[in-house]
Every structure is written in C-alpha cells, then in structure tokens.
Amino acid sequence: MQFMLLFSRQGKLRLQKWYVPLCDKEKKKITRELLQTVLARKPKMCSFLEWRDLKVVYKRYASLYFCCAIENQDNELITLEIIHRYVELLDKYFGSVCELDIIFNFEKAYFILDEFLLGGEAQETSKKNVLKAIEQADLLQEPRHEYFNVPVY
Amino acid sequence: MSPSVPLQEMIRAIRSARTQCEERGVIQRECAAIRAQFRQADNGGRSHNLAKLLYVHMLGYPAHFGQMECVRMIASSRYSEKRVGYLGAMMLLDEKQDASLLITNSIKNDLSHSNQYVQSLALCTLACMGSAEMCRDLAPEIDRLLRASNSYIKKKAALCAVHIVRKVHELGELFAPAARSLLSEKNHGVLHGAVVLITELCERSSESLERFRKTVPDLVQIMKGLVISGYSPEHDVAGISDPFLQVRLLRLLRILGRNNETASDAMNDLLAQVATNTDSTKTVGNAVLYETVLTVLDIKSESGLRVLAVNILGRFLLNNDRNIRYIAMTSLQKIVGTDHNAVQRHRGTIVDCLKDQDASVKRRALDLSLALVSASNIRSMMKELLLFLSSCPPELRSQAANGIFTAAERYAPSKRWHIDTILHVLITAGGDVRDETVPNLIQLITNTSELHCYTVHKLYRALLSDISQQSLVQVACWCIGEYGDLLLRGDCQEVEPMQVCEDDVLDALETVLQSHMSSTATRGFALTATMKLSTRITDNVDRIRSIVSIYGSCIDLELQQRAVEYNALFKKYDHMRYAKKDSTHFCCCGVILFCSVNSFAFNVILEPECEQLTMHVLTLYGLTL
Numbered sequence: 001m002q003f004m005l006l007f008s009r010q011g012k013l014r015l016q017k018w019y020v021p022l023c024d025k026e027k028k029k030i031t032r033e034l035l036q037t038v039l040a041r042k043p044k045m046c047s048f049l050e051w052r053d054l055k056v057v058y059k060r061y062a063s064l065y066f067c068c069a070i071e072n073q074d075n076e077l078i079t080l081e082i083i084h085r086y087v088e089l090l091d092k093y094f095g096s097v098c099e100l101d102i103i104f105n106f107e108k109a110y111f112i113l114d115e116f117l118l119g120g121e122a123q124e125t126s127k128k129n130v131l132k133a134i135e136q137a138d139l140l141q142e143p144r145h146e147y148f149n150v151p152v153y
Numbered sequence: 154m155s156p157s158v159p160l161q162e163m164i165r166a167i168r169s170a171r172t173q174c175e176e177r178g179v180i181q182r183e184c185a186a187i188r189a190q191f192r193q194a195d196n197g198g199r200s201h202n203l204a205k206l207l208y209v210h211m212l213g214y215p216a217h218f219g220q221m222e223c224v225r226m227i228a229s230s231r232y233s234e235k236r237v238g239y240l241g242a243m244m245l246l247d248e249k250q251d252a253s254l255l256i257t258n259s260i261k262n263d264l265s266h267s268n269q270y271v272q273s274l275a276l277c278t279l280a281c282m283g284s285a286e287m288c289r290d291l292a293p294e295i296d297r298l299l300r301a302s303n304s305y306i307k308k309k310a311a312l313c314a315v316h317i318v319r320k321v322h323e324l325g326e327l328f329a330p331a332a333r334s335l336l337s338e339k340n341h342g343v344l345h346g347a348v349v350l351i352t353e354l355c356e357r358s359s360e361s362l363e364r365f366r367k368t369v370p371d372l373v374q375i376m377k378g379l380v381i382s383g384y385s386p387e388h389d390v391a392g393i394s395d396p397f398l399q400v401r402l403l404r405l406l407r408i409l410g411r412n413n414e415t416a417s418d419a420m421n422d423l424l425a426q427v428a429t430n431t432d433s434t435k436t437v438g439n440a441v442l443y444e445t446v447l448t449v450l451d452i453k454s455e456s457g458l459r460v461l462a463v464n465i466l467g468r469f470l471l472n473n474d475r476n477i478r479y480i481a482m483t484s485l486q487k488i489v490g491t492d493h494n495a496v497q498r499h500r501g502t503i504v505d506c507l508k509d510q511d512a513s514v515k516r517r518a519l520d521l522s523l524a525l526v527s528a529s530n531i532r533s534m535m536k537e538l539l540l541f542l543s544s545c546p547p548e549l550r551s552q553a554a555n556g557i558f559t560a561a562e563r564y565a566p567s568k569r570w571h572i573d574t575i576l577h578v579l580i581t582a583g584g585d586v587r588d589e590t591v592p593n594l595i596q597l598i599t600n601t602s603e604l605h606c607y608t609v610h611k612l613y614r615a616l617l618s619d620i621s622q623q624s625l626v627q628v629a630c631w632c633i634g635e636y637g638d639l640l641l642r643g644d645c646q647e648v649e650p651m652q653v654c655e656d657d658v659l660d661a662l663e664t665v666l667q668s669h670m671s672s673t674a675t676r677g678f679a680l681t682a683t684m685k686l687s688t689r690i691t692d693n694v695d696r697i698r699s700i701v702s703i704y705g706s707c708i709d710l711e712l713q714q715r716a717v718e719y720n721a722l723f724k725k726y727d728h729m730r731y732a733k734k735d736s737t738h739f740c741c742c743g744v745i746l747f748c749s750v751n752s753f754a755f756n757v758i759l760e761p762e763c764e765q766l767t768m769h770v771l772t773l774y775g776l777t778l
Contacts, residue, residue, distance in 0.1 A: 013211060013212075013213075014211075015211075016211065018247075018281075019281060021247045021248045021249060021284075022247070023247070023249060028213065042510075044475070044510060044511070045475070045510070045511045045513070046475050046479045046511045046513045046514055048476060048479055048480075048513065049513055050513070073404070075400055075404070075444050075447075076476070076480060077436055077437075077439055077440035077443050077476070077477075077480060078396065078400045078440040078444070080436060080440070081390065081396060081397070081436065081437050081440055085390075103164065104164055106208060106211065107204050107207065107237065107240060110240055111236070111240070114240075114277045115273075118276070118277055118280050118281075118309055118312040118313070119281060119312045119313065119315060119316040121315065121346075121349050122345060122397050123308050123309055123312050123342060123345070123346060124308065124341075124342040124345075125342060125345055125388055125395050125398055126341060126387045126388055127387075128387055129342065129387075133270075133273075133305070137232075137236070137270045137273075140233075140268070140270055141232060141233045141236070142232065142233050
C-alpha cells in the first residue's frame, strides 16, 4: 500500500498514513485531487478506480470514506478486506465507532492502524492479537495523561 | 502565558469556529502556546502538546517547528512521550528532512529496548519513513531481531526488512537466510511477514528466486493447512481461514511457478483444490479465488486448470457485485491474447457490461469488446459498439471511435458496410476521431468506384442534416466536389431517389463556407469542392466564380490564397473547361492545391493529357512531383 486516507463527505481529512516518501506539497496535492475524484463518484459505482498510475480502493462507512492507494500487483478485493478489518478494529476499540471518535481520538486511530499495518502491509491477521497489543500498550501510558486512555469527546 | 488547553478542548474549539478566519485565529493562538511550551523545560504535558500540533498539521496548517520536539520526545524515557514522538516523526519527518537522521540513534537504542512495545514503535517508524542511510545503518539489528525474538517482534521485523530491501536492494542478501527459517514458524503474523519478505526478495533478484523455489513444497503444505484444516476462530473471516495469508501465499507461488515446469507441477493440485473448494458467496472468498485465478493463468498450469480458472472469471462476470465484474474483466483483458477462444465464450456477458452504469466497468468492457472482435462476429459486435458509441461517456468516445475504425478496417465484410460504418461513426462522434480519418476515408471512397454514387448521395444527405462534425463535413465536401455530377444525375439504385439541382448543391457548400461552426480546414475543403464543381455543372459557373472571388479578400490567409489561385485558374484555363478529360484536369489541380496547402502525401495519378497543365500548376507553387 502506498497510502491510506480517511475523509468525511465534506472533504475533511480525518487520517492520513503515507508509506511513500513525498514532500508536504505533493501530499496536499494528491489528497486534494483524489478526494475530489472519490467524492464525485455516485453511490452504486465500483469501489476501484485507476488514478494516475495507481489503483485506488475505497469504501464508505457511514460518514467516512476509507481510501487506499495500492500497487498494480496488489489484490483489490483483499484490500477491501483490509479496510473492513481496520473498521472492525476501530469499532471494537471504541465501542460502536463513529466519526467523532476518530476526530477526538485521532492519535488512537493511528496507534491502532500501526498495530495492524506496518510499512503498508498487514502485520497481524488475527483481530484478537491486534486488540490485545493495543490494550497492553495503553497500560504503559503514564497515568498523568488520562486523556489518552479513555475515549471521550 | 496562556494555560495550555487539553487536546480535546482544543479540537472542540477549532470545530466550533464558524468561519475559516475564526479557525485560523484559534489555531494561531494554540500554535503560539504550543511553541512556548516546547521551549520550556519538561513539564509533563509535552506529549499532549505535540498531539495538539499533529492535529493542527492534519488540518493542513504548517507544523515544521514541531520536528525537533519529535526528536526530543523519541529520546524520552516515558512511553507516552515516545509513542507520540514516533507518531510525530512519521507524520512530520520524511527521509528528505535532515532532522530524520537525528532519530536514527534513538531508533537503534529502542530496537534493543527491554520492552517489546517500545521496540515495536521503533520498528514501525523505521518501516514507515526510514531513509536508505538509516536502513543501511540498522539492517544488522533487524536481522538479529528476525532470528532471536518473540513472535510479536519477529513479524514486525520481517516487514521492516521488506522496507529495507525496497530502499536498499543489495541488503536482500542479508535477510535471505532468516527469511527461509521463518517459514517453519506457526504464528500467522510471522508467517505472513515471512511470505511478504520472501516475495520481495524474489522480485528483486533472480538468484533469490532460484533459491526460494525449493520452498514451494513447504508453501503448498502451509496453504493446504489453511484450506483443509479445522476451524481456527482467531483467523477466520466468513468461513475462510486467514484469507490475508492465503492471498500472499498464492502470490508468492505465482512468482515461483512462473516459467518453471517443476514448480508449477508441484502446486497444480493445491490450486485446483482452492479453486474448487473456496466459498464464493462473500467478497473474502472471491478475493482468494481471484488470486488463485491470477496464479493459475501466470504459471505453467495444466490446460484443465486453465479452463477452470477462466470459468471462474466467467462466473465473476455474472456476479451481482459490480466490483467482482470489474475484476473479472481486468483479468480477462490480460489473457485475451493467449486464451482468446476461452474468453470468446463470455463475449455476450462482456458486451452486456457495455451498458453498465459505472464508467470504470464500461471502460473495461470496451477494451475487452474491441479485443474480441473477429471476422465471424464483426456484424453483431459492430452493432453493439455503434450503439455504445451513441450513448457512451465523453472520455471513452475517442477510444471507442478509433477502436471501431481499426476493427472495421480489419474485418469489414463488404466495402459498403465499411463505408456505412465509418459514416455512422463520423455522424455520431466526428469530433473525437483521429486526424488521419479524413484522408483514409477519402482514399477508401476513391478506391471503391462502384459505390461513388451511393457514397456521394449519403454524404450529401448527412451534410444537409448536420454541418457541425468537421471530419464528416470535410469528407462530404470533397466527395461532392469529386462526384457532384453523379449526385446531380440522381439515378442511384441503393438510396431513395432525391432530386438535387445545382443550386441545392451550391447552397449546401456555401452554408458550410459561411457557418461559424466550420473550421478553416473545413472551409478550405468546401472552397476546393466549389471550384471543382465548376467543371461538372453547366448553369451556375458564374455563381461559383463569385463565391470564389469573395474569398479572394477573406481574412484567413489560406482561404484567400486558394481563392486567388482558383481565380487565376478560372481565367487562364477557361477554354479547357469542357474538354473531354476535364474532370481529371481539375481533379489533379484540386488535389495538388489541396496537397500543397495541407501537406498531405497523396498519390496523384496523372494522365498524359494533364501533364502540361499539371506541370504549369506545379511550377506555380514551386513543387515537384
């Protein structure tokens, strides 16, 4: 995977994970153009599109679009499963996750993603193990920073 | 100094800003506070300050002043600070920034930290943004972790090694032995990482590829275990045991089996088993089937297995899920050259996909349909393609039109059908065809002498109804100029009878000349045609003369030049106008003039009587034949 973007229907970016080295300007440009392209698509359309020289896989969950750019040899259908697995992880962690959870606890969303994917590839295929690891890591957080331990608005 | 606001307070404040300006104000205040906090000594709130900065960065505001803070935080001994520090590094630092080198040492230390979650942070960051230099520096550490650590770290080290190999190809050699031994692990995460690493190594070096071919039996065993063995709740997704691992295994097998009989044989049974037994009612099953099909089609598989694979694709084409149909067509496109007959069997379904709502699906269907056109199905396929052309999205028009032309040229069952098809395309999508279409069509018409009458009638009718499609208008004008006498005679059997008089024809040409829709090139065609008609008509020569002379003072240089030259021809060769071979004379002149102004390479066939006139005209232009 080259990058993953999460954004709302209004085009607000909620998470961006880049696995390729690009300067800030490039990232902004790509984000802007890709968001426009994906948001312009109608509801019943294909989840896959060819954009520049990449394959883009996207899926909408409630008010959030999950969008991944993968390489030509990558399997689009399994990428949909990866997106789904990430949503399941967020859901389990936050308890019925919604967009606000991701906004107010964005750093958590990143930590969860980093336990699931590494360098753009899946590192752990068991849902249980990912959640266990996050739980353990959270326990290491020093007690002063209560904000990080409990998902709260 | 303003008290530092908790992270979530700040987020709330930013979100409640009603205008962009208000938001900027809040953010500027916050950034100032954060900057001040950074300068202060350690106050225990560092991590959430950095987190605030990262949030602001995600909104698109500059945050480079946080880079050094990330470096400091990573070196901290507190886990929460390290965690946010590494996150910051991944977001704010990339390999192009100088500051990224400063964290190399911290990463090195953290890789051997006693706490695996700290090691994990270091591994994750290295795999995300490690530069080539950092990779070279830390590769030995990663190799050590690949061999001697727990599963949690091993799986991460494997993917870190993948990143390192992508950045510094030569380091692949270093990881090969460790990668091999990881295949005997039971932990799925480690296996997955090992397979991804081996895939990367094989893709980079042919020696690795040779070496790892020996692992095919092991890989087949692992895969068999996943497909046949009992239910493993931890890794199960809708009845499929660890689909992620299955897909990566299949992909590695593909690379190893490519161009190698022995390896392909060893995996044949397994692939047949997966292809037959995988449940295809959910996406996850189809993901595995898809990868299986890709593998079967790429290795040296038995013909029976190939047929099985193509049939799976055929089933995909009928799937309700649009994504699956799209995938099927992409795969079929890859094999339409090698397994043409197999793909032909699904032509009907593919053609139906031309009518799909989704533009991506349509595009795929168009590519495939054009590839499937053959001599035996040309008539029915063309019907579908022309239907598609009339309602297709604008971005596909050009591809469709040009594809239709190529197909028509290759497989036209008759000349008349060919001309009809080209005309149909020009009427529907004349604006999207390539430039060579006009001279190609002119050539075709010239060579089909038995259809001159039919063609000129059809084109005249087309011209009457619509003069906006430039290519069509150009060809029509040329045709009328060339065969106007056939048009006026009006006794063509293949079309409905139509009375056309000289004035009608000249009206049509004048409309083209005067219309604002006509391009300069089109006007040139119309003018030349008008000129050529002067030899074929009897009553309206004066009208032609006046049209031509009007353009003698036209603003456009090309048209003016032509008109003036035509006028000269009028005056000088009036006596030759009605001589026997006139049509050829003026045909030659028209063609030569047309050639000179448009620089087309045309074959001009001259008859001996024309020679004198032609040589004169050529000298006029300083051209040689």
